[in-house]
Amino acid sequence: MLKMGKMNNLVILAPKTRDNTKYKTVTPEKFRQAFSAAQGGRPAALYKIMDWFLSMDGHLAGALQSRISANTSGDSSLIIQDKTAKNENALEILKAALDGIKLRKLKTALLKANYYGARAVELIWAETRMNGKAIIAPVGFKNLPHDFIYADKIRKTDDYKSVFVGAEPLENYDRGHVLLFTAGDADDYSDPDFTTFGRGVSAMRYSIVKYFDVEDWAAFNEVFGMPMRLGILKTGAGEEALKRLEEAVHNLGNDASAVIDETTEIQFPEVNKYSSKAAYEALSEFCNREISKAITSEALTGGEGKTGTYGAMQTANGIRLDVAQSDAAELDDLIQENIINVFYEINFPGLEVPKMKTAIKAAPNLFQQSNIDKNLFEMGLPLSVSALRKRYDAPAPVDDEDRLEKTQNSLFG
Structure with missing residues (x-):
């Protein structure tokens, strides 16, 4: 096993072979090769194609940023039950250490796995002083390159491949060295297929429609299957x-x-390559909606069809609340196991270890809420005008000239 000890940092060694693929353009043949390699456990080329689409498609980049921001905008708490002076002091030192590694940036780096499928960082530990005490603490992290993440057999006699980070299997690293965040899990009795991790492959199908012509669509689509x-x-x-x-x-x-x-x-x-501007705009809007659904897990919210549920209406930064909360819980578990628990084992053995909890709150979907209020009003349920004005931030008119009249009964009076 690779050991960190109390102070020694482990340098994550590069894989024996590196993938130096660079893409200025993406062709169906390049995509076919990258897709096949990712299915076989080598996703680096596919990740670089994902980089290309992310730089080309502003809507794709925006959807990913929304998914990330839904988590990083949440409030993270460190909870202890026994609030003794020693526990409180250790907690303050931990908070200072987490501030030092820029926890929000760390989460942002890892949450990109929702697009790529997997992201990994190397934690850097060092001796420092906090609150007058010498401690070993994480002081930063390094984003590991795409080709550091792959699958291979640990032993030639193994039936299945294992996930590697750098030159070593993930399981060989002690806690605190490497944080690997994956959007999806490999089955225990099969080789990892990186095309099934994350939502990037699904989203790219619609970016292809926006940025390539009909002949290229067909060629790209052969990688996915028949039209x-x-x-x-x-x-x-x-x-x-x-x-x-x-x-x-x-x-x-x-x-x-x-x-x-x-x-x-x-x-x-198929869509005519030479169709009108209106047809192209309609197609582009459709693709953007599908990209949003793929990356943000949008379902029956804002831009959906005519039907929906109250549960689906609950969102955080435009992301379904249950999805954002699941991201937060998985990240909390990863940070708890690899940073907080290790930090206490080294510096404060025997003291209560705080539990990390990130609260993701629902942002009201005012479009859906207005439909609910309208239906209640039409059913004859008495509603408070002042409460409605407060909910929609709609102040009363200052005078008659400022009043917008409606010929029928107005929901807001």
Whole structure:
């Protein structure tokens, strides 16, 4: 096992082979190769393609930032039950240490795993003095390169690959050296497939539509699978024609060949490369909505369809509240195990170890709330005008000229 001891920092060694791939442009063939490598446990090239799309697509970058900010804007607390002088003093020293490593930046670095699938940092520990006491504390961190994260067999006789960070399997590092945050877990009895981690692959499908032409879409889509196939059964066709159509659509998914009769038709829906500006804008807006859903896990909120639930309405920075809270809980556990617990084992053995808890609060969805208030008003439920004005930050008009009149009954009076 690799040991940190009380003061010795471990330098994370680079993998035996490095991936020096650089992309100024992305082609379907480059994407195919990177996708295949990531499925086999080497995601570095795919991560660099994700970098390229992140730099190109402002909506994609914004969606990821919203997902990150939903967590980093939350309030993190360190909780102890036995508030003795020793415990309180140790707690203050811990808080100072966490401030020193810039905890928010650390969380930001790790939360990018929601896009890439995995991110890793190396913690730096050093001897320092806080509140007059000499301690060993984390004083910073280093973001590890994309190609430091991969999967390989630890022993040639192993049935499955394990996750590596640098030159060593993750399991070889003692707590406190490496923080690896993954958006998704590998099955115990299979090789890690990095294309299934995170939401970047899903989001990139829609960025491809925005930034490439129809021919490129088809080439990129071969990496994901066949395009959508639409079978049309013409009026008057019988059961035999229906059976032949179903077989034809199925065969197209297997070998791109099929035989149909004149009573049936198969279409491959696509967007005309030379369509009007309005059609392109509509397509771009659709892609942006799908990117938001992929990265932020938006579902039945703000820009969704006509139906929704109260639970889905609860959001934090535009992110579904349950998703943001899950991110926070996983990060809290990672920091608790690798920083807080290790810090106390080294410096304050025997004292109560604080528990980290990040509170993610719901931000009201005023669009959804206004629909609820409107429905209650139309049902005849008495509502408070002052409460409504406060909720929507809508002050009363200062005089008659300032009043916006409505011909029908107004919800706000």
